[in-house]
Amino acid sequence: MHSYSHGAEGPLLRDPDLRRYVAARLISLAGTSVTFVVMPVLVYSLTSSATWTAMVAVAEGVAYLLTGLWAGLAADRFERKRVMIGTDVGAALVLFTIPIAAWFDQLTAFHVLIVAFTAQMIFVFFDAANLGALPTLVPRRRLPSANSVIAGGGTVVEATVPALTGALLVVMSPASLLVIDAVTFLASALLVRAIIRPLNQARTGPLRGKAAIAEGVSFIVKHPVLRYMTVIGFLVAFSGGSLVGILVVWADRNLGIQEGDWRLGFVFAAWGVGAVIGSFLMSRLVYRFGGVRTALMCLPATGVGGVITATSTYWIAGMVALAAWGAAYMVVAANSVTLRQQVTPEPLMSRVMTVGRMTSFGAGFPAGALVVGLLADTMDTGSALLICQVSIAAATAIAWLSPLRTAPRHLPMPEDATT
Template identity: 45%
Template sequence: MTTTAPRLRDDPDFRRYWLARALSITGSMVTAIALPVLVYRLSGSTVLTALVTALEAAPYLLAGLFAGALADRWNRRRTMVTADLVNAVLVGSIPVAHLFGVLTVVQVLVVAFTVQGVYTFFDGANFGALPVLVGRARVAQANSAVWTASSLIELFVPPLTGLILAVLNPATLLTVDALSFVASALAVRGIVRAMSERREGLPPLRPRVVFADIAEGLRYLIRHPGVRTMTIVGSVQSFGGGGFMALIVVWCDRVLHVGTSGLRFGLVWGTWGIGGLIAALGLPRLLKRFSPAAITLYALPVSALLGVLTPLSQDWVTAAIALLVWGSAYVLVIVNAVSYRQQVTPEHLLGRVNTAGRMLSWGVGWTFGAVVGGVLGRAVGIRSGMVLMGLTIFIGVVVAWTSPLRRIAATHDPAAV
């Protein structure tokens, strides 16, 4: 485990890791905007457009636990490279099909689901790779660097994507994501240091053994009060956030009247990235004064409040400002919880525990939130449906403030609990 480098920016292997994540995030952000726009233009359906958002997280329900268990056994570098290359082919199939005039909504939805299924294996390996690569003492700093890049990308890519979508078909634009997966694979392949500790004496890989590995990771998550509570509240927040994001394209078009392309559409989407940037830059500084438990306790109510106020915005400027503030609190809850899990979880359980946590928050919370949001948007209207989804985040606030997080925050030493 390497902890000697004084600054992450001076570590060539971390720079390669950071570049890989930045490239992949750039492509994924383009796809996150282009895919729902593509489905909306092909079908005109609110439900099908919301389904794209649901399919982003649904694979975690089916493969998340298995991906984490296997990633703790496999070579993490090889797993990440393979997943990137497979996804390059899958995403690339959409612009190819469009070029030949055979693209259908079914293909787009199948690719959206399959890409995320493959990505669960990348994610499982990635969660365990980072603490080994940089050392646990620098995990929060490393995550901050990655999330800062992600937030900057979310700041500049959506407006640019919105402008490009005014002149280019969203299917063609997905070529960017396919190429980003290839570039990410090359960057990860160039990392010299190990991203896995040696595995010796492991039993042969059989179904019974895999299920036992999964159970071991789940037991740790359930028994650790801090990890358990942050996972629960993260799932609740993701439920509300998934419902909102499932309707955001239709909201921009029918409520804010900025359409599904152009500068204003991109700016509304991009202000979330500014909020994420603020959160990513602020987390290492906040951790010098507060425990991760305290950060969750105070950031979550802000996220819940803005989850309700944002859909009530009367114009695109107000909506953009509200998304900026909400993005700050929302992302702060997420990156804080991820860093905390990576710091307190034993190395041999990193993939399992983190993918289990992501399965519950992203897979369960986001998926069902997107489905419910799509149904509510059709049943009670876009704005009302969004407000109802935002209100659900207050359930997480109640859970957090009646949980062991209050005691953990008071001790300022959650890792010792």
């Protein structure tokens, strides 16, 4: 047996397979952080439209909505390592089309949206396999710490790479920067390939199409905590989508920060700085109060951060508000992922995880981006963003009026969970 078994104690990253897993995710995230800045900047520079710019986030979210259930099934049916390697390579090839088109002066906003949709659709399959793989490498009771390490490292990347990207946009074209993202996907594939331990448990029988998908959906619907957390996840993601959908437009119209301004990178980095703080706090809050109570406490803080951000007109105040919003949002989002991983049986893991991601990033996120984009073309951008924070008020009300208020501090784990 491998020396780094589920029962091993000590620092999590002493496990070489977990180090490879985390490194692959962080390297890929570094490239994705470049895309997070470049894609909306590209579309806004081509169209000057808030609606078109918001459609980047819509296209990425719709991809999750359309393919999430099938991606979860594929990740539970096939070897997760092969799924992750194949999708990494596929995403790299798709992203390369944008710089190539730009170099030949053939790039259009529609092309950017098609690539955003296709790359995200490929990523959905990677994400399903990746989220399902983590509990095979880490004991369930240590998942809050593992997710905190991953989220913390990820948000350090998200806090620094966008600022660097903003600086590079002063001297490089946005399309050329996407080469970086494509290369990081290839690096991620090599790291995943180097993981030694299997990322699936042995299967006792075949998983058959719609019945297998329905099994994952049914688990969430019947679970006394996950069904409420899934609805809350949709509403919280709606709020996040409303920000991401017009972040470039908000920076331009509210703060006076445009493409080529060195401060643009810091607009994107501010959210990441807050998320670093949130990821640091998440595991500590969960261990002290439990996952459900942590959600109850942090939902109101998310709403406050959104309201202050929407009403900010001075760039430094806007950055501080954005960081506070990012911290509360990260606690809620990462905690929701951890709860699903802790209570789901391993054979259902990828299907349950993708249902949760579908309702948040596949439905709530693009809905928020679309609504705020349409509103921002007819009214003040800050007012449009402020209206969309009603979703957080609804999420908070549902949480505090539901049975979540009396949920136990530690939720029961499945029989196949290694503690």
